[in-house]
Amino acid sequence: MPAKCAKIQDYGIIGDCRSAALVSREGSIDWLCWPKFDSPAIFCAILDRERGGYWRIGVLNATSIARKYVPDTNVLLTTFHCASGTVTLTDLMPVSSEAFKRTTRLPDQEIVRQIECSAGEAEIEMEFVPRALYGLHPISVHDLGKLGIRAKVGKGVYWLRTNAPLDLSETLAHSRFRIRAGDTFQFSFSYTEEAPAVLNPLGDFVRAGIERSINFWREWAGRATYEGPYREAVVRSVLALKLLTFAPSGAIIASPTTSLPERIGGSLNWDYRYCWLRDASLTIRGLLGLGYWDEASDFMEWMLHTTWLTQPELQTVYTLYGRPALEERELKHLSGFKNSSPVRIGNLARDQLQLDIYGEVIDAAAQYVFRGGTLDAGMQKALRNFGKYVVKHWSLPDEGIWEPRSGRSKHTHSRLLCWTAMDRLLNLRDHGWKLTDAHSFSETRQQIEQEIRSLAWNPALQSYTSVLGGDQMDASLLLFAWYGFEKSDNLRMQTTYARIRDQLDAGNGLLYRYRNDHSEGAFALCSFWEVEFLALGGGTQQAAENLFHHLLSFQNELGLYAEEIDPANGNALGNFPQAFTHVGVIGAALSIADRAKGTQSLPHRQEKASSHGTAQEASA
Amino acid sequence: MNWQGWLLWGFVATLALTTMLSGSQSLGLTRINIPYFLGTAFTPDRRRAKLYGFLFHLIDGWVFAIIYAFIFESWGHANWWLGGLLGAAQAAFVLMVGMPLMPSFHPHMANEQHGPTASRDLEPPGFMALNYGVQTPVSIFIAHIVFGIILGAFYHVHL
Secondary structure, eight states: OOOOOOGGGGEEEEOOOOEEEEEEEEEEEEEEEETTTTTTTTEEETTTTSSSSSEEEEEEEEEEEEEEEEESSSSEEEEETTTEEEEEEEEOOOOOHHHHHSSSSSOOOEEEEEEEEEEEEEEEEEEEEEEHHHTTTEOOEEEOOOGGEEEETTTTEEEESSHHHHEOOSSSSEEEEEETTTTTTEEEEEEEESSSBBBOSSSSHHHHHHHHHHHHHHHHHTHHHHHHHHHHHHHHHHHHHHEETTTTTEEOOOHHHHHSSSSSSSOOOOBBBSSEEHHHHHHHHHHHHOHHHHHHHHHHHHHGGGGTTTSEEEESSTTTSSBBBBOEETTTTTGGGGGOOOEEEEGGGGGGGOTHHHHHHHHHHHHHHTOOOOOOHHHHHHHHHHHHHHHHTTOOOOTTOOOOSSOOOHHHHHHHHHHHHHHHHHHHHHHTTTOOOHHHHHHHHHHHHHHHHHHSSSSTTTOOOOOOTOOOOOOGGGHHTTSSBOOBBBBBHHHHHHHHHHSSETTTTTTTBBBBBSOOOEEEEHHHHHHHHHIIIOOHHHHHHHHHHHHTTSSSSTOOOEEOOOOOOOOOSSSSSSHHHHHHHHHHHHHHHHHHTTTOHHHHHHHSOSSBBBHHHHHH | OOOOHHHHHHOOOOOOOOHHHHHHHTTSSSSHHHHHHTTTOOOOOOOHHHHHHHHHHHHHHHHHHHHHHHHHHTOOOOHHHHHHHHHHHHHHHHHIHHHHHHHSSSBBBBTTTTBSSSSOOOOOOOOOOHHHHHTTTHHHHHHHHHHHHHHHHHOOOOO
């Protein structure tokens, strides 16, 4: 059995920008999908401790466990202390530069685990229990002597090699051995669908691979141009975001996991191993704001080229290669994280209509251009066609940003992003890009603005509302200022903010995204939106910094966030780690830094935003 | 000696063999990637290895085709089933003799007795190339029979 891992935040992530694994505090890899993020899992004990496979390396009778990443890297260190000694487990998926890959044969996918004893001695236990197709079948493992242990599944083959003693049974490998100060044991677990597989030797080669990976990540993290406050949290967030990037296509997935629950024991369990376009604008802002041009360019390419199959219509969610996401189905053989069932793969959101995504994609492109990027002819055509689509469809009801499964409504946030789409296309035209049917775009922008100002504003509440003519709040209304529709210090935004704080307060300084009956956790990203709202002028700099500082207390000791936070106890909820939350961390820090410097990284928005009376005027 | 027939149909037969093995890999019948398998002898660069391996395999196919041509000439005739028989014989030789000996020929193939080293780190194919999947011998057998059939059937055809 994998070691007890009671909380989502007890996990850390390692990855190679193609796949990722979750490693528990006790040294158990309880989640791994190879060769890609959305491939079936070979280890999924996180979703079923009995049936899901796992690979644990731990110290017997450990009295304390401490975890950290090697600074500015995605190399995970777990240090076990026991009465007789101290042992450190190093976990990573080796990464290296393209130049190095051209000079050395390397496995397609590999996890390296190295265990070293720095003081005294300790008893180590290793259990390797692979299971095929999300725990559906055990896998036969075969001892091929000095080549290692081989397990075949479908089109691929897994290899486990180690210098530690191993006992092999039909479907698992087990080992218990004593480690003494100065001893090092190594494990290499690799996967390939192509023969001959590469079986790099252990020893110095593995040590060099660890060193190479550390240097790779440090060099990459060192490219961050951010010099503002909370740099450690910002760099950790962008390192996490990089791990969620699928390098071959440039896609960025929402999370590497499926069905980690938004409510323990509940059914709000979704597959996030896909790419949501709704994250586009904020993600591009984060990447560009930190100086990661290559990643931003790759993501832009992915958004505008890989989605060509469905253009001018955009789907809510895509696979890593821009195909429609898998149809949703339940894995009934898995009990789910802490019996939170069902476990789902695929995502029904693929069939939803979300009009906000056009604004997200167009806004991302506009940011990219205004910061110095260029659009090729195909990209320009795609943007023009998205704009025409918005002109025709903006007034339709849709599912909206939060993808409720209760039907369509006329969401204010979707209108805001349709307005943003028109506005940014007109901005681009003003900058000389031949993208627009200017008259219809300008007319549509005006129509949307009028509708938002009249129908999304509830005079009785003195607040914008979640849907046209509604009376409920939605945290996405905080983005009015971010997209430049309203200034954050104007009267309407101030009263809307007060209403959001009142109606969506989750306690512990956190926010729900909206009010519903599901009792889900507070939505972490929304609190970072609140920080941005304050930093953009909705509050004082001190208020923004205080809230940001408070929110940092909810990250785990590795600096990682899930999608949601249980306001009652601060536990992580939902898929983990979550790209959107880490994008929120980066965005909030950038806005705080901008405010401190008295600059605006998105000045055109503030120039456009409507004042409609400032709070100061109101109070006067 | 029909040099034109050897050049043309040796080329076509090799392409057919390579295509069939590539298709077998895509269908999950075998993991062997012949161009990669051969190309790793020349370069560690995965992409270049596949290109070099493909070119090497093409030349290799022509070399084997000329042996087929000599045999057809010595028999005085060629037809599809004679070609197919030669293909089957070649496949048997490759699988039962060539593959187990591969660690001796390939400079980077690991040895089952000694395990991987820094310079020899590629998974050896083993007897009948069974390490690369239990259906690998079948795929290789069929691909070589088709290679022989094409040569046998078309060797004397003049375009």
